[in-house]
Amino acid sequence: MASTRTAIFSVGLLLLSIQGALTIRGQASLPIRLSVMNDLSNMTPETHFTSVLEGGVLLGALRRIQELQPDFEFTLKEDPNYGLFLESVNGVAGSEKDQTYWEILSENSGKYTRLDVGIGCYTPSENEHIVLRFSTWAK
Numbered sequence: 001m002a003s004t005r006t007a008i009f010s011v012g013l014l015l016l017s018i019q020g021a022l023t024i025r026g027q028a029s030l031p032i033r034l035s036v037m038n039d040l041s042n043m044t045p046e047t048h049f050t051s052v053l054e055g056g057v058l059l060g061a062l063r064r065i066q067e068l069q070p071d072f073e074f075t076l077k078e079d080p081n082y083g084l085f086l087e088s089v090n091g092v093a094g095s096e097k098d099q100t101y102w103e104i105l106s107e108n109s110g111k112y113t114r115l116d117v118g119i120g121c122y123t124p125s126e127n128e129h130i131v132l133r134f135s136t137w138a139k
């Protein structure tokens with residue numbers, strides 16, 4: 001009897017974990033965290049929890065947040081060589097004149113690493129923390 005209960009419990013846990021992994025249109029999805037930081041304009045940082053399809057690009061996660069959270073929006077610019085450039089976040093746009101842009105980073109244990117490709121190419125890993133930081137390229 002005890003072993004039957006254990007078996008039922010184990011199957012239940014398995015089903016729950018599978019259900020957790022199959023959340024986007026029946027395809028496996030990976031949870032990620034996305035923070036928006038803008039120290040240049042003294043804005044309070046914000047964090048969103050979302051997911052990407054396994055093997056899916058960061059752009060998908062940004063679109064998902066934009067669809068579900070009214071306080072998050074972004075715009076893109078298409079570059080003929082490198083694809084999609086993140087132009088603005090929450091109404092704040094980078095500017096050639098001010099030498100500002102949205103830098104895209106990955107944070108792990110307090111260490112920030114700059115992504116080496118843009119949002120249309122980067123494929124986040126499970127539980128990755130992506131940071132969009134308004135930055136300057138001026139020296």
Ligand code: B12
Pocket residue numbers: 078079081082083084085086087096100101102103104105114115116117118119121137
């Ligand atoms: C300067 C530069 C920048 C400057 C451009 C502004 C300026 N006016 O200087 C700034 C600091 C904004 C920048 C940002 C980024 N960059 Co950059 N950048 C370069 C660099 C060193 C030179 C580009 C250049 O001036 N070319 C000469 C001009 C005349 O040609 P252009 O076509 O007009 O140049 C434009 C594009 O290159 C565009 N651009 C620059 N970087 C990127 C990145 C992406 C993803 C896109 C779509 C467009 C783009 O901005 C330039 C000016 O308008 C190149 C490497 C290289 N040596 O080419 C990397 C490079 C293009 N950047 C790269 C990357 C990864 C980024 C970032 C994603 C980094 C990050 N993690 O934040 C961000 C973009 C973030 C976003 N908001 O989407 C990669 C792109 C690789 C790829 N396949 O996607 C390159 C190739 C460097 C590398 N890793 O080898 N970048």
